[in-house]
Amino acid sequence: MKNRYCPNCESNKSVVEKKISIPVGNVSFSTKTLVCKECKHYELTPKIIKEMDEWGRGLTKNIVEPQPIFNEATHQFAEEMAKQYGLKRVPFFRLLTVYYLNHVVNRKDFHEIKKFCDEHSAKELFEGSRSKVSVPIRYLLFRKLQTFSEVWEVTHAKAIEEAVLFGLTVLSAEKNNFDTLKQIAENLQQYIADVAQAA
Numbered sequence: 001m002k003n004r005y006c007p008n009c010e011s012n013k014s015v016v017e018k019k020i021s022i023p024v025g026n027v028s029f030s031t032k033t034l035v036c037k038e039c040k041h042y043e044l045t046p047k048i049i050k051e052m053d054e055w056g057r058g059l060t061k062n063i064v065e066p067q068p069i070f071n072e073a074t075h076q077f078a079e080e081m082a083k084q085y086g087l088k089r090v091p092f093f094r095l096l097t098v099y100y101l102n103h104v105v106n107r108k109d110f111h112e113i114k115k116f117c118d119e120h121s122a123k124e125l126f127e128g129s130r131s132k133v134s135v136p137i138r139y140l141l142f143r144k145l146q147t148f149s150e151v152w153e154v155t156h157a158k159a160i161e162e163a164v165l166f167g168l169t170v171l172s173a174e175k176n177n178f179d180t181l182k183q184i185a186e187n188l189q190q191y192i193a194d195v196a197q198a199a
């Protein structure tokens with residue numbers, strides 16, 4: 001095999017095809033690619049990412065299980081909201097997280113919305129003693145969470161807490177005078193209804 005140059009350590013003859021193992025939550029994805037024998041460097045190419053996504057979509061088990069912490073009022077409120085849609089609390093937490101990561105954090109006005117929500121969240125959602133809940137996560141949501149966690153330097157659990165508190169604030173702010181939020185609330189309700197129906 002032709003020797004290759006390593007862009008990382010600048011060695012000229014140490015790149016060979018090897019098996020690599022990429023940790024993905026509690027499991028790992030294995031494939032073969034060009035790896036530098038000297039410094040172990042390899043490129044995370046679009047091809048590898050595509051293979052990994054295909055593998056991940058086929059996984060039937062949860063690959064991480066973050067444990068966000070909420071106070072009693074939040075647990076109760078989520079339980080009641082979930083029930084209205086015929087859902088359980090933990091899938092409801094997951095659903096709020098998916099919505100947040102897919103439809104909220106990438107908005108141009110995200111910072112404005114977030115600030116408004118932080119200022120208008122019901123105090124009850126933050127008071128009193130808090131307890132953990134396990135939220136099992138599969139591959140696709142894991143990838144979203146991972147990206148968000150890296151960008152904002154927060155744990156998976158913290159990201160879920162943020163998403164859930166945002167969702168509950170939006171859903172509970174019926175008489176809010178911020179049009180954008182009203183619109184998000186409507187979209188979110190529709191989203192929950194669609195998912196609940198498909199479940």
Ligand SMILES: [Zn+2]
Pocket residue numbers: 006007008009010011014036037038039040041
């Ligand atoms: Zn190297």
